[in-house]
Amino acid sequence: MMSIGALGLLIMLALNRPDNIATTTPPQSSNPSSKHIKPPLQAPMPSSIQNRDDELTVRVESAVDLKTLGIDLTPFKEMTSDPALIRILASFRPSQIGAVKQVGSSRVEIEFDGGRRFAATQIGEGRSMANDGTIALDAITTPDGTPIKNIDAKEGGVTASGNPSEIWIIDASGRAERLSPTHVHASRPVISPDGRYVAFTAQYLIGGALHSKVLMIKDRSTGELSSFAERKYGTDYEIAPVDWVEGGKVLRVIEDWGESGGHLKLKQVRVQ
Numbered sequence: 001m002m003s004i005g006a007l008g009l010l011i012m013l014a015l016n017r018p019d020n021i022a023t024t025t026p027p028q029s030s031n032p033s034s035k036h037i038k039p040p041l042q043a044p045m046p047s048s049i050q051n052r053d054d055e056l057t058v059r060v061e062s063a064v065d066l067k068t069l070g071i072d073l074t075p076f077k078e079m080t081s082d083p084a085l086i087r088i089l090a091s092f093r094p095s096q097i098g099a100v101k102q103v104g105s106s107r108v109e110i111e112f113d114g115g116r117r118f119a120a121t122q123i124g125e126g127r128s129m130a131n132d133g134t135i136a137l138d139a140i141t142t143p144d145g146t147p148i149k150n151i152d153a154k155e156g157g158v159t160a161s162g163n164p165s166e167i168w169i170i171d172a173s174g175r176a177e178r179l180s181p182t183h184v185h186a187s188r189p190v191i192s193p194d195g196r197y198v199a200f201t202a203q204y205l206i207g208g209a210l211h212s213k214v215l216m217i218k219d220r221s222t223g224e225l226s227s228f229a230e231r232k233y234g235t236d237y238e239i240a241p242v243d244w245v246e247g248g249k250v251l252r253v254i255e256d257w258g259e260s261g262g263h264l265k266l267k268q269v270r271v272q
Helices: 083-091 231-236
Strands: 023-024 048-053 056-058 099-104 107-113 117-120 120-128 137-141 148-150 158-160 166-170 176-180 184-191 197-206 209-219 225-228 238-245 250-256 264-270
Touching: 083 250, 083 264, 099 250, 107 120, 117 137, 120 250, 137 197, 148 184, 166 184, 166 197, 184 209, 197 238, 197 250, 209 238
Parallel strands: 048 225, 120 184, 148 209
Antiparallel strands: 023 117, 056 264, 099 107, 107 117, 120 137, 137 166, 148 158, 166 176, 184 197, 197 209, 209 225, 238 250, 250 264
């Protein structure tokens, strides 16, 4: 079975978290005499996570002539028959926002247009940008890891060492802020065009084990964090945000409910 992760829409898991060591550098000033000041790092404000599972609904789009687009249906025939979803899967490409380079034996740095920089232990492939230049990314900001069990219904669980990935945003001034809670492993952020909403895939870390994937959406305007999932599918269930459509009012989402034969579904969350 080919999963969402195998198609590049989900990155590999990383686990457990000590203290925060991320650094960020604002854009270079045009005045060479000005001092280089690092903006403060901000942890997410404590808040409850709102369960909104019933707002995750099936998305139906107009028929697409895939053959005219030159898309071979063969690789997708056991995953889905939805032409809109096949078009998404066939055209998906990892983000090219920013340039990552190694800056030490255990540190990497990503640089964006305008001189903005963000350094961490690891920076994932999940990056997206709003119209105002605000960038959302996933990163690991801690150097050491602790073995944690990843729950798996078929294999009885897999133990690995690492740290949980975190969701950060960097605004046009270079200020960095972490959005994801400390008790989840978060990846694949997708920021809305107006920068208000950041959607990402998350797994709760409970009792030393990572649990099933859910979708989370952070409303930066209100600070509210919401969770969405089809929880009846159990531990094989995966979910990933794709993109914002209808002017940023709707988030398209792909579900993988872990069975062969049409196991991928195109769904949506309407935020406005």
